[in-house]
Amino acid sequence: MNDGSPANARKEPVLSATALRKAYGRVEALRGADFELFPGEILAVIGDNGAGKSSLIKCLSGASSPDSGEIYLDGKKVTFRSPQDAKDAGIETVYQTLAVAPALDIASNLYLGREIRKSGLLGSVLRHMDIARMRREAREHVNRLGIQTLQDITQPVETLSGGQRQAVAVARAAAFGSKVVILDEPTAALGVRESAQVAAIIKQLRDHGLPIVLISHDMPSVFELADRIHVQRLGRRAAVLSPQTHTMEDAVAIMTGARAA
Amino acid sequence: MTVEATDTGSGPPPEGAKAPTIGNRVQHVLHAHPSLGPLVVLVISAIIFDLINGRFFSAANLSIMLQEVAVIGLLALGQTVIILTAGIDLAVGAAMILAQMVMAGLALTSGWPVWLAIAGGLVVALVTGLVDGLLVTRFKVPPFIGTLGTLGVFTALGLLYANGQTLTPSAGNFLLWPGNLIKIGSFSLMTGVIVMLVLYLIVGYALGRTAWGKHVYAVGDDPEAARLVGINTARLLLSVYVLAGLIYGIAAWVQIGRVGDASTNISSTLNLDSITAAVIGGVSLFGGRGIVLGTLFGALIVQVFQNGLALAGVQDLYQQLAEGLLVIAAVAVDQWIRKVRT
Ligand SMILES: Nc1ncnc2c1ncn2[C@@H]1O[C@H](COP(=O)(O)OP(=O)(O)OP(=O)(O)O)[C@@H](O)[C@H]1O
Ligand SMILES: [Mg+2]
DSSP: OOOOOGGGTTSOOSEEEEEEEEEETTEEEEEEEEEEEOTTOEEEEEOOTTSSHHHHHHHHTTSSOOSEEEEEETTEEEOOSSHHHHHHTTEEEEOTTOOOOTTSBHHHHHTTTSOOBOSSHHHHHHOBBOHHHHHHHHHHHHHHHTOTTOOOTTSBGGGSOHHHHHHHHHHHHHHHOSSEEEEESTTTTOOHHHHHHHHHHHHHHHHTTOOEEEEOSOHHHHHHHOSEEEEEETTEEEEEEOTTTOOHHHHHHHHHTSSOO | OOGGGGOOSOSOOOOSSSOOOHHHHHHHHHHHOTTHHHHHHHHHHHHHHHHHOTTTTSHHHHHHHHHHHHHHHHHHHHHHHHHHTTOOOTTHHHHHHHHHHHHHIIIIISOOOHHHHHHHHHHHHHHHHHHHHHHHHTSOOOHHHHHHHHHHHHHHHHHHHHTTOOBOOOTTOGGGGGGOEEEETTEEEEHHHHHHHHHHHHHHHHHHHBHHHHHHHHHHHOHHHHHHTTOOHHHHHHHHHHHHHHHHHHHHHHHHHHHSSBOSOOOTTHHHHHHHHHHHTTOOTTSSOOOHHHHHHHHHHHHHHHHHHHHTTOOHHHHHHHHHHHHHHHHHHHHHHHTOOO
């Protein structure tokens, strides 16, 4: 199996997995999938619909647990029993389904599950939220990321467009990912300008040294952004390509099985 | 109705080419403030009933209405927290009756100190919530089915324990404390009403200001999304059912105080009344939407209709009809405001 560009050969992967298997009833979504993400890189994951991309990252983010196989973070074996476990380890994820609470406002969604509490007993015992501070910091954060489409931080998410909801999910992951950020089709519902904005955010995160996993069907942007490309096919990693040495036609041919890796 | 006149500007202004219609604006205001509708209904219906019968706003009548609303208001409060998680509790009444019989039985039959007997009843109520919560979280039984089952179980346990008796505490017994009346001029406020209002404040605070409350709304809104952001949804749901159980226990005490005795012979419509109050109060049966203040308005509306129609000399039948129509209207409004988009 191809293990990526030689530059990474000496580095230890931040996040890796070996021989992951996951079946949903009779459907085998993962059939021994391997995965490696190196420090500071943008790794694109591409593959046909149903190739097991989302199933793979759900195992890596604690959203589901693999039937077998191992996951390593910084070389140490980890078992994520819940999404919270992965979050505690610094892995932040934008799911294909977005995972936002529609009735809550943007600020509440950004801080959902990690609400800022008031200081003192009020905060520690009663979990009293510091709503003003959450709103202020949410606004600052959204501005810093340059997400202009989110204007009013107190707007309920259900009143937002699909693209704006995606922006909320991306902003949340960008805000709290400290080790790895995983994005499952973060631009699927976005217009040209908004997609460019998400691409800019991804680069911004990478420039801060965060490794990123980007699942996308958008080949041109994959080839523009990615340092390496993981091709998923039929529940396995079929190949790892480099945008420097491979063309989009190569990638598509391997993805669809027209050519062996 | 001039609902749009109360627009405080907090509803998001609809953007785009289309000018907002009045309907649009009402929809937005109700979406941002779902308890506004019930408040308007409450005020208008109260005024109409007073115009029909001048005794409606008399101190005596207001006192009685508040006394009547205390128990159902408490049950509806517990029910509301459960409905916010997209659940439902069909066993509220049964849990309350069981807790009530245990409280009175321990104090009057088993001779426990009264405070310990009350605590015992509260623990039993809490356990009923725990059972419902475990059914929903551990055994993945849909709340509707799980509480339908426990409705039968709790009812039977209550009847078995009571053994057909009506237990009547003697005057001055602490069991009757919630029934004490505080005279304010010709108006008499029942202690249990204050208990109810305090609990509304506490639960309202917890839902609106604490992380726990946010998580209640998030789980009711979209449980999978809540799980993915790292909320322990099972633990949260369990806490909700246990809290509701505890509130039903307090309702049991208030019930003993108000009526003056404990028997299993209590209105069988308590379950539905508590759901009715929440729904009329703008709490969405789909979960994630509504506030307890709305439920309080809802409980008051039901009471105002029952009392007002009775004062107007209308048959019971029409009270039921009115209540049914209110529920349908409330659900229709909920469906409508859930479609809101900017
Ligand atoms: N929760 C589930 N229950 C049942 N089957 C599932 C579930 N999740 C995924 N699958 C199945 O597993 C297979 C892989 O799905 P997955 O979502 O991982 O694909 P994907 O590569 O992300 O596809 P897409 O590009 O469409 O997002 C598919 O056949 C899918 O139907
Ligand atoms: Mg997918």
